[in-house]
Amino acid sequence: MAQLYFYYSAMNAGKSTALLQSSYNYHERGMRTLVYTAEIDNRFGEAKVSSRIGLSSPANLYNSSTLLFDEIHTAHQREAVHCVLVDESQFLTREQVKSLSEVVDILDIPVLCYGLRTDFRGELFTGSQYLLAWSDKLVELKTICHCGRKASRVLRVDQQGQPFKEGEQVQIGGNERYVSVCRKHYSEAITTGSLQAIYGNQHPGQD
Secondary structure, eight states: OOOEEEEEESTTSOHHHHHHHHHHHHHHTTOOEEEEEETTOOTTOTTEEEOTTSOEEEOEEEOTTOOHHHHHHHHHHHSOOOEEEESSGGGOOHHHHHHHHHHHHHHOOOEEEEEESBOTTSOBOHHHHHHHHHOSEEEEOOOBOTTSSBOOEEEEBOTTOOBOSSSOSOOOOOTTTEEEEOHHHHHHHHHHTSSHHHHTTOOTTOO
């Protein structure tokens, strides 16, 4: 029986790598997958999912107006779809999460979503909020803070490594803009306005 899965984490936990591995496993068994990624995130080129270890796959793009159920239903009628995989699923809207639920319940196709749980302020993204509420299976992909604790928060930093407390929720970036840390070191960095409490004089990204 098909289910809706949400694989969530802080940044740099290998979400895209896990998605690509899952898609490969289906292909290895002669099954067809549909891969989606957010149109807004084109850091690694348009219409593809890429991992930090060099793996990549072509992908369909979605934005806030994409009718996911209709697209998947049409593709499934042309040729059977055995799994749908969605990268950057934190950017889904409430209605799109509902549509993916209907892909599972009506079309009987498993849907695997991969994304961040919270933003740099510790607030839930819209897509993550409804995936946490409605998914059949929740799976946390873990990454670690520099101190060895589980990294559950994400800091957004400027070019000098100073953390932001406020700002727009969505601002695309990678390791040069975001640092995954534990709750303790997130609080310390926000309180002091500096990453020095975490790294000392060694700024993240420096040799």
